[in-house]
Amino acid sequence: MIMRALLSGDAYAKWFVGILLATAVLVPALSLLTPPTSPFHIPASTLSLYGKYLCYALLALSLDLVWGYCGILSLGHGAFFALGGYAMGMYLMRQIGTRGVYAHPVLPDFMVFLNWSELPWFWYGFDRAWFAFLMVLLVPGVLAFVFGWFAFRSRVTGVYLSIITQAMTYALMLAFFRNEMGFGGNNGLTDFKDILGFPVQAEGTRAALFSASALALLLGFLVAKGIVASRLGKVLVSIRDAESRTRFLGYRVENYKTFVFTVSAVMAGVAGALYVPQVGIINPSEFAPANSIEVVIWTAVGGRGTLVGAAVGAVLVNYAKTIFTTGTLAPYWLFVLGGLFIFVTIFLPRGIVGTLQDFFARRRAVSNAAVQANGPVPQPAE
Secondary structure, three states, rough: OOHHHHOOOOHHHHHHHHHHHHHHHHHHHHHHHOOOOOOOOOOHHHHHHHHHHHHHHHHHHHHHHHHHOOOOOOHHHHHHHHHHHHHHHHHHHHHHHHHHOOOOOOOOOOHOOOOOOOOOOOOOOOHHHHHHHHHHHHHHHHHHHHHHHHHHHOOOOHHHHHHHHHHHHHHHHHHHHHHHHOOOOOOOOOOOEEEEEEEOOOHHHHHHHHHHHHHHHHHHHHHHHHHHHOHHHHHHHHHHHHHHHHHOOOHHHHHHHHHHHHHHHHHHHHHHHHHHHHHEEEOHHHHHHHHHHHHHHHHHHOOOOHHHHHHHHHHHHHHHHHHHOOHHHHHHHHHHHHHHHHHHHHHOOOOOHHHHHHHHHHHHHHHHHHHHHHHHOOOOOE
16 A cells, blocks of 8 residues: 555656566576576576666665755765675674684684784674674664764755765775774675575575565665655755755754755665675775766766666666676776766756656647647547
8 A cells, every 4th residue: 555655646666666576576586497598597697797786776766865856966875885785794704604714713814814813892793684784774874864964964065065975985995995994904805605594605595685685676766755755855855956945944954954864875775785795795995986976877877856767777877887898898988987977967967767757748748738729539429
């Protein structure tokens, strides 16, 4: 009933939800139930690649929630994504135990290599799945809440806010590169063995992670859709379009911004947590400001302020990246990405999905106007 109410009147959202549900079932089934010789078989490596695309789609969706509907252009969402990934990576590292290179029952290999004598306090609890999953939500959420509390109450907006979010991401990247931080330094966290007792590299585990990524994207979409379709969403749009007027009407703008920024960060953290076991590594390069800028491009290409478009843009751009970063086309990917962003900005300012929505809306308007002008078409007499 709740899903039906959220999707009523939105054909794009219905199609998106239907495709996600079908994808969560059919793609793993084709991977597990078809023989490798079948043309419909999906290899485990391809399944993990598609799962990575879904994680990126959830990350882009989280950015669209704050940028497309509240006007907050965050260039630091890669930080929330990476923090969720590190929380998951810490759990996966604690599951290795004596199967590591140095066979230490408690310390991860990189700590043994660096002559650490005991486990740092902030690693406690990550041997339990429920604690790690809780940290996936809390760490990005708390950082976003604290950041938003100070930034939005100081009325930092526009390009200044974007620069601050980018500076936050860069500072975290520099911090995580240091071995003294206790997160693996430049090499990060890798060599994972199990997740919830199942081998990470097993085909069944990869299929389950893919389905989990699809369902997480579905849940994130429904949460975002519920926010933007409510009275809260209308206030967010008014903040985006006329913040000073909204403030003049008596709304505590900073509270709305902080709330939606925190929710968005939690969604990005979940995306990072699902990303790590599928790619097998998390390192400080995930904090790179360029990654956050790429998320902005995905959202713009798909369609800012559409939710569906952000996810579609993430999948399309990353699929193109996979093609252009292999073989002889690899040196030209950044030129293609930059040209794509310029093309979309000039010719498709509403993005792919936004442009389609406008096109069909104009067609419906013309059709309705024609019906009103000419009257209903008479039916032949029986």
